Amino acid sequence: MSVRHALLALLSEGPKYGLRLRQEFEARTGEVWPLNVGQVYTTLQRLERDGLVESDDPEGEGPHKGFRITPAGGRELAQWLRTPPETVPPPRDELVIKVLVALSVPGVDVHELIQVHRRHLVELMQHYTYLKAEASEHEVGLALVVDAELFRLEAVVRWLDATDVRLTSLPTASPSAAPVGPLRRRRRLEVGR
């Protein structure tokens, strides 16, 4: 999450004080990302240093110091909005690792293990859905943030479902017993990069 660009976006609506920037940032992100005051001012100082915002009093300090976006800041914001986010998954997903490891641990029922994680994820989704269900229809920021998290969790549940079915339909040989040849090793390195 780029606090820097979120502040530029808020300033693109017009000049604002630091304190107000913090309040608006939290309100518009469904209060899911609380910011501390220090984080806001440090970011604003850096933006000012880089010429992306300017203040009405460069020497002044405190919550009522006003900031406005510069033309360079406007260009930076426009470019950031259109830049695709980092979508390459982390090289080591903890849940994937746990399931893979479980396949080779004697006495572990992988289907039972998958169910433990599935239940945990669905309970988490119930919490998020409850938040959305109880929110007013005007709280669009909250609904969007909750939706993003629900879709992400749903994808993990679907991966568990697919894993469950894939492991059920496997022939008797354990997947961990498969030989690790040079090709498999190379492929693994490519994925893990």
Next chain:
Amino acid sequence: MTAMLELRQVSKVYGSGPAEVQALRKVDLSVDGGELVAVMGPSGSGKSTLLTIAGSLEEPTSGEVLVGGSALSGMARNQQARLRRRAIGYVFQDFNLLAGLTAAENVALPLELDGVSAKAARPVGLAALEELGLADRAARYPDELSGGERQRVAIARAVVGDRHLLLADEPTGALDSVNGEAVMRLLRAACKRGVAGVVVTHDAQLASWADRVVFLRDGRVVDQTARPPGAESLLTPGPSR
């Protein structure tokens, strides 16, 4: 809290010999009035069988089903049919609306089948449509409605009158996620008014609208979620809400 639906050790076997399929194996499930329960499981886990047995559309091979405290096994066929018409509402993935009837006529139909005159049934049907925000669609035929509207009509038909058990099979399957969410909000609202709801689905987002999620695998209940915080207060609205 009274259990509106109770399945006790319910098993269902289809076919025999080598073709025998054990669809449900000693399933216990209890759903209270005001509670929405999702039954989640992969294809072939027995979800739909569980729903048809709970709705008395099919008989279990063994075990007992109680609706509103009364055992279905002790009822004559016509008593069961009356229970289906009066107490149980069904919502299916493909809506199952009658194409030759308007939205209002579709919703009033279960009442008329139960002997209520068309004149008396119509305002009750219209009220159910109005509650779901469809008052201005009452005179439309199903093919003049969007998918989301059709499913809302189907929900109105399922809750019309004094139904206290609502059974839904993948009710948002054919809808996009926003329309699907609207359908789940309506089912949730119906349950908040005291109806016991059961939704069977393979979709975790859909299931997450429920107060409790029961996981089915190979015809067995293998797990269930704990009640989420806040859900308890949904069932007993207090002054703070």
